[in-house]
Amino acid sequence: MAQSFIPVRENIQHMQGYAPGEQPTDPTVIKLNTNENPYPPSPRVLEAIAAVTADQLRRYPSPDARVFREAAAEVHGLTPEHIITVNGGDELLAYAVRAAAAAGDGVAYTVPSYSLYPVLADMQGARHVHVRFAIDNADWHMPEDAFDHLSGKAGILLITNPNAPSGTLLSEALLRRALERFRGLVLVDEAYVNFARRDALSLVHEYANLLLLRTMSKGFSLAGIRFGYGVGSPKLISELHKVRDSYPCDAVSIAAATAALKDLPYAASTWELIKTGRGRVAAELKEMGFTLPESQTNFVLAYVPEGHDAAHLYEGLKQRHILVRYFRLPHLTNALRITIGTPQQNNRLLEELKALTGR
Amino acid sequence: MAQSFIPVRENIQHMQGYAPGEQPTDPTVIKLNTNENPYPPSPRVLEAIAAVTADQLRRYPSPDARVFREAAAEVHGLTPEHIITVNGGDELLAYAVRAAAAAGDGVAYTVPSYSLYPVLADMQGARHVHVRFAIDNADWHMPEDAFDHLSGKAGILLITNPNAPSGTLLSEALLRRALERFRGLVLVDEAYVNFARRDALSLVHEYANLLLLRTMSKGFSLAGIRFGYGVGSPKLISELHKVRDSYPCDAVSIAAATAALKDLPYAASTWELIKTGRGRVAAELKEMGFTLPESQTNFVLAYVPEGHDAAHLYEGLKQRHILVRYFRLPHLTNALRITIGTPQQNNRLLEELKALTGR
Numbered sequence: 001m002a003q004s005f006i007p008v009r010e011n012i013q014h015m016q017g018y019a020p021g022e023q024p025t026d027p028t029v030i031k032l033n034t035n036e037n038p039y040p041p042s043p044r045v046l047e048a049i050a051a052v053t054a055d056q057l058r059r060y061p062s063p064d065a066r067v068f069r070e071a072a073a074e075v076h077g078l079t080p081e082h083i084i085t086v087n088g089g090d091e092l093l094a095y096a097v098r099a100a101a102a103a104g105d106g107v108a109y110t111v112p113s114y115s116l117y118p119v120l121a122d123m124q125g126a127r128h129v130h131v132r133f134a135i136d137n138a139d140w141h142m143p144e145d146a147f148d149h150l151s152g153k154a155g156i157l158l159i160t161n162p163n164a165p166s167g168t169l170l171s172e173a174l175l176r177r178a179l180e181r182f183r184g185l186v187l188v189d190e191a192y193v194n195f196a197r198r199d200a201l202s203l204v205h206e207y208a209n210l211l212l213l214r215t216m217s218k219g220f221s222l223a224g225i226r227f228g229y230g231v232g233s234p235k236l237i238s239e240l241h242k243v244r245d246s247y248p249c250d251a252v253s254i255a256a257a258t259a260a261l262k263d264l265p266y267a268a269s270t271w272e273l274i275k276t277g278r279g280r281v282a283a284e285l286k287e288m289g290f291t292l293p294e295s296q297t298n299f300v301l302a303y304v305p306e307g308h309d310a311a312h313l314y315e316g317l318k319q320r321h322i323l324v325r326y327f328r329l330p331h332l333t334n335a336l337r338i339t340i341g342t343p344q345q346n347n348r349l350l351e352e353l354k355a356l357t358g359r
Numbered sequence: 360m361a362q363s364f365i366p367v368r369e370n371i372q373h374m375q376g377y378a379p380g381e382q383p384t385d386p387t388v389i390k391l392n393t394n395e396n397p398y399p400p401s402p403r404v405l406e407a408i409a410a411v412t413a414d415q416l417r418r419y420p421s422p423d424a425r426v427f428r429e430a431a432a433e434v435h436g437l438t439p440e441h442i443i444t445v446n447g448g449d450e451l452l453a454y455a456v457r458a459a460a461a462a463g464d465g466v467a468y469t470v471p472s473y474s475l476y477p478v479l480a481d482m483q484g485a486r487h488v489h490v491r492f493a494i495d496n497a498d499w500h501m502p503e504d505a506f507d508h509l510s511g512k513a514g515i516l517l518i519t520n521p522n523a524p525s526g527t528l529l530s531e532a533l534l535r536r537a538l539e540r541f542r543g544l545v546l547v548d549e550a551y552v553n554f555a556r557r558d559a560l561s562l563v564h565e566y567a568n569l570l571l572l573r574t575m576s577k578g579f580s581l582a583g584i585r586f587g588y589g590v591g592s593p594k595l596i597s598e599l600h601k602v603r604d605s606y607p608c609d610a611v612s613i614a615a616a617t618a619a620l621k622d623l624p625y626a627a628s629t630w631e632l633i634k635t636g637r638g639r640v641a642a643e644l645k646e647m648g649f650t651l652p653e654s655q656t657n658f659v660l661a662y663v664p665e666g667h668d669a670a671h672l673y674e675g676l677k678q679r680h681i682l683v684r685y686f687r688l689p690h691l692t693n694a695l696r697i698t699i700g701t702p703q704q705n706n707r708l709l710e711e712l713k714a715l716t717g718r
Contacts, residue, residue: 002538002539002565002566003538003539003565003566003567003568003569004567005542005567005568006567006568006594006595006598007459007514007515007542007543007544007545007567007568007595008458008459008544008595008598008599009458009459009460009461009514011461012457012458012598012601012602013598015601016601017600017601017602017603018605020419020422020605020606021419023418023419023421023422031418034419036417036418036419037417038417039417040413040414040416040417041413041416041417045413045416046413046416049408049411049611050409052408052583054399054400054404054405054580055399056583057399057400057404057405057580057581057582057583057584057615058395058396058397058398058399058400058580058581058582058583059382059390059395059582059583060379060380060382060393060395060576060582060583061582061583061585062382063379063382087446087585087604087607087609088604088605088606088609090604090605090606091604094604098371098482099367099368099371100366100367100368101368102368102370102462102484103461103462103463103484104462116605123457123602125461125462155366155368156366176361179361179362180361180362183364183366184366185366185367186366206361206362207361207362208362208363208364208365208366209362209364209365209366210362217419221413221416221417222416222417223416223417223418223419223420224411224415224416224417224418224419224420224609224610224611225416225609225610225611226420226446226606226607226608226609227609235365236365236366236367239365239367239371239372240367241376242371242374242375242376243371243376243482244376245446245447245449245450245453246377246379246447246449246475247379247447247449247585248446248585249585250446250447250583250584250585250586250609250611250612251583251584252408252583252584252609252611252612252615253609253611253612256416256611
């Protein structure tokens with residue numbers, strides 16, 4: 001080669017990229033590892049996709065997905081100016097970090113939580129500021145003063161609520177305390193909020209430093225189309241529009257996401273099925289000796305019974321064509337994160353776990 | 360509000376976002392302003408979209424669009440490891456700037472060219488390094504030593520080739536000189552290359568610091584699905600995978616783009632029609648007294664005849680329901696950028712311009 005050096009910044013060359021969960025191609029695998037909704041999207045979605053014309057494919061899409069923002073404004077009782085759409089929720093995380101943290105600034109995030117957060121901080125060349133859960137096996141607890149002393153240390157605070165992988169929900173009082181004491185952007189990632197007893201939407205009217213992240217991936221069964229959105233004060237949202245891609249969402253995904261959001265009763269029916277399944281899976285796992293934080297998501301974090309090994313159970317399930325998530329990380333080495341599936345999938349999981357644990 | 364400050368970096372608050380070309384909702388408007396292909400995508404594309412299943416929508420897509428990368432590797436005589444896919448070409452520009460230029464570094468780009476480049480530099484908090492065309496009305500010319508002294512001043516050099524808005528093509532010798540003398544990443548944005556007499560693909564084997572950008576938007580009539588890809592040495596591409604979104608491309612757009620790329624003869628037939636149209640439009644404009652750089656793209660940059668005003672012609676065409684692009688920028692105030700349309704659209708454009716100029 002005439003030139004063989006790699007013209008990429010050192011911090012990129014040294015960093016690790018994000019490793020997504022396994023995506024098996026074998027259709028017989030029961031996939032309980034990446035928190036997808038086990039039910040198909042609304043039939044309206046397939047109709048909307050079929051109605052996309054050759055001319056819509058040929059032309060640039062709406063730069064700001066106007067039709068979706070109008071639908072979301074109506075669903076949430078807000079205005080389109082409160083909404084920004086993105087190519088999957090991860091993209092909003094990237095925009096927010098870019099907008100609020102310069103290189104050398106801090107990016108604060110709860111730990112353990114979404115493993116993309118440190119990757120985003122690395123990309124920005126930012127310092128990592130950890131806000132740690134107090135954890136005692138299945139007891140996850142965020143100290144009351146956890147967010148009190150971040151001002152000046154970080155430009156942005158990332159909170160997954162409900163949290164992954166614990167499934168737990170922070171109190172509204174704690175969120176308010178973060179929003180009041182932290183002089184920076186507070187991004188509350190509500191990827192799993194459709195399965196929780198409460199959301200933080202009403203706080204948008206009170207705090208201009210709050211950015212909520214929603215996704216169509218889990219609650220609306222549309223992980224395949226990559227569509228998320230942010231909700232915040234119009235002033236904040238208008239700043240984020242400056243750092244976004246010129247056309248983040250495509251014509252097909254805008255049509256699909258809008259159809260899905262408008263068919264809220266259908267999506268809500270899947271949430272009820274999943275919450276019922278979650279109750280049953282949690283109860284049966286407890287009977288088998290697992291311990292679990294109280295999940296407000298579409299997955300459970302199950303700490304394995306004494307005398308068992310989570311890595312072995314993960315491998316055993318995999319051999320039996322059931323994929324769950326295992327994290328070789330502090331506080332998580334003796335736990336499995338299990339997505340709630342259909343009743344049939346949940347049954348298979350519970351049967352195989354019984355066989356593997358002998359309980 | 361309990362909190363009303365805007366928690367966004369100062370450089371973001373002061374910057375201007377990118378302003379895309381107008382997207383009229385009136386379907387009777389003849390849209391010659393954003394360089395879309397006037398012909399529909401291959402019928403195979405609509406078939407591929409119709410074949411997407413509810414299960415594909417529900418699940419996460421392939422994180423690296425494997426099936427497209429295999430198709431592109433075959434078309435270009437490369438391996439999938441030479442290819443990275445993105446949610447529209449603009450996303451690759453953002454990734455490349457992020458990977459190669461730290462805050463405070465320089466981002467070098469040709470001027471005048473794509474107006475997104477300075478926005479990307481601003482986002483990264485980078486210095487702007489301009490590499491200027493020598494311009495005398497319709498005569499655009501890049502000085503031979505233009506790229507010789509950028510090392511140390513910039514981490515990345517962005518070249519649109521063929522260039523927009525001039526439509527002109529740099530020589531291979533000049534590209535080689537940039538690749539050899541500049542100790543940084545050279546991104547050659549080949550958005551318009553399907554309409555040019557030559558591409559830079561073979562240089563990928565020689566220069567590890569070369570990143571080619573391709574898009575499905577123009578040549579393949581798929582601006583609506585947001586799909587582009589980068590081509591470079593496997594080592595460079597593997598670094599870019601680290602800074603990309605976890606799932607940049609969705610299941611539907613992967614299926615659509617793959618179908619379009621595989622039906623190369625169809626796309627190539629549209630390129631021939633457009634090149635024929637370009638020849639005719641250019642010839643007739645010249646007869647009317649316009650002067651034009653030699654276009655290797657799907658648009659022409661037309662300098663208006665003496666005694667006429669480009670802004671007035673732009674407005675006059677708009678009143679007659681024809682949208683072209685007018686830039687209130689140095690060297691461009693007396694020119695219109697006109698996308699080549701179908702023969703019928705080209706006829707309408709030429710008729711209206713004749714009426715407006717009295718020629």
